[in-house]
Amino acid sequence: MKGKKTDLGALDCGIARALSVIGDWWSLLIIRDAFRGEKRFGEFQKNLGLARNILSARLKKLVDAGILRTEPESEGSAYNAYVLTEKGERLGVVLLSLWQWGEENCFSEGELDRVMVERHSKEPLARLSLSTQSGRAIGMRDFTTVSKAEALPATRQ
Amino acid sequence: MKGKKTDLGALDCGIARALSVIGDWWSLLIIRDAFRGEKRFGEFQKNLGLARNILSARLKKLVDAGILRTEPESEGSAYNAYVLTEKGERLGVVLLSLWQWGEENCFSEGELDRVMVERHSKEPLARLSLSTQSGRAIGMRDFTTVSKAEALPATRQ
DNA sequence: CCGTATCCATTCCGATACTG
DNA sequence: CAGTATCGGAATGGATACGG
Numbered sequence: 001m002k003g004k005k006t007d008l009g010a011l012d013c014g015i016a017r018a019l020s021v022i023g024d025w026w027s028l029l030i031i032r033d034a035f036r037g038e039k040r041f042g043e044f045q046k047n048l049g050l051a052r053n054i055l056s057a058r059l060k061k062l063v064d065a066g067i068l069r070t071e072p073e074s075e076g077s078a079y080n081a082y083v084l085t086e087k088g089e090r091l092g093v094v095l096l097s098l099w100q101w102g103e104e105n106c107f108s109e110g111e112l113d114r115v116m117v118e119r120h121s122k123e124p125l126a127r128l129s130l131s132t133q134s135g136r137a138i139g140m141r142d143f144t145t146v147s148k149a150e151a152l153p154a155t156r157q
Numbered sequence: 158m159k160g161k162k163t164d165l166g167a168l169d170c171g172i173a174r175a176l177s178v179i180g181d182w183w184s185l186l187i188i189r190d191a192f193r194g195e196k197r198f199g200e201f202q203k204n205l206g207l208a209r210n211i212l213s214a215r216l217k218k219l220v221d222a223g224i225l226r227t228e229p230e231s232e233g234s235a236y237n238a239y240v241l242t243e244k245g246e247r248l249g250v251v252l253l254s255l256w257q258w259g260e261e262n263c264f265s266e267g268e269l270d271r272v273m274v275e276r277h278s279k280e281p282l283a284r285l286s287l288s289t290q291s292g293r294a295i296g297m298r299d300f301t302t303v304s305k306a307e308a309l310p311a312t313r314q
Numbered sequence: 315c316c317g318t319a320t321c322c323a324t325t326c327c328g329a330t331a332c333t334g
Numbered sequence: 335c336a337g338t339a340t341c342g343g344a345a346t347g348g349a350t351a352c353g354g
Contacts, residue, residue, distance in 0.1 A: 005327065005344070006206065008182060014259025015189055015252065021263070024346085025165060025180050032172055035297060041316055049163065051348045056317060078354080079316055087262050092297030093285045095172065097254040102171025105244050106178070115308045119301050122309045123289040128250045132280040140192060140249030142276050151272045152279045163347085181326085198336050208328045213337060235334085236336055 021065045022091070026050055026058050028098070031084070031091055034068065039081040067091065097128050178222045179248070183207055183215050185255065188241070188248055191225065196238040224248065254285050 009020035067088040166177035
């Protein structure tokens with residue numbers, strides 16, 4: 001067997017499994033648009049400027065993965081609206097982490113006059129950060145995984 | 158021109174720019190290993206099981222993007238050690254968001270007896286969540302971007 | 315307007331051989 | 335052991351034609 005892609009989805013690692021579903025260029029951008037309220041095939045296609053066939057393929061994959069779900073676009077319409085499922089909604093944090101990192105690290109000095117703020121108060125967002133359930137901030141190397149039995153019972157903070 | 162890939166890196170969107178650098182299968186997994194302390198070409202190759210040529214290409218790309226940096230593996234060695242830069246370190250949150258999402262949404266019921274905990278106390282990690290600088294929790298649709306001048310000055314909480 | 319199918323170029327990936 | 339070079343197969347992506 002030659003050019004066969006490894007199946008990341010079978011590995012025992014959350015990151016690998018996540019990447020097997022959303023680890024390509026377009027999927028996350030489609031999901032971003034879905035969060036913005038886009039629903040229709042043509043809207044995705046126009047906003048993202050990607051080819052129709054691969055949009056079609058990506059949408060199918062995301063539906064199969066349970067991230068998007070289709071419903072009739074309007075009463076009795078044969079066309080589909082693509083909306084986020086619960087599982088898809090939970091990707092919001094992933095999207096935002098990427099967003100913050102991109103805005104802060106992928107633009108040259110002064111190229112970007114823009115801040116992410118809460119819609120009404122215009123208060124800037126906090127940078128996402130790790131903490132324990134009780135709210136103690138920790139670094140990226142201060143955690144491991146243990147079996148559920150070994151974990152400290154929820155402190156119910 | 159036919160099969161020319163669109164350059165996401167030029168779009169005026171943090172997510173798109175971020176994806177143009179780390180939006181492929183292997184890059185984030187390489188970075189994950191880098192966080193775990195892997196440094197050597199062979200270690201990455203063995204852990205990830207990817208072909209040497211594409212590992213080579215990915216490492217080069219990540220170095221170019223300023224996410225990894227090379228240094229001599231040991232005194233006077235001709236070989237490289239690959240370590241995270243500051244920019245790379247800041248990817249930790251992205252990695253963790255993906256990790257949490259994957260662990261919670263990409264395993265079947267009971268397949269996973271594992272929790273992410275703080276190393277010493279064994280206290281479970283909190284799920285990443287959005288909030289404003291002053292600590293108010295908000296949802297994924299409660300923010301926008303505004304020019305820096307329009308944002309509320311930091312409340313210094 | 316929605317979505318599929320087809321054609322083709324490019325890129326990605328795995329295997330392997332090779333150099334230092 | 336580190337890294338490059340080459341090959342072939344697979345998947346990705348763009349353009350476009352086509353049917354519903």
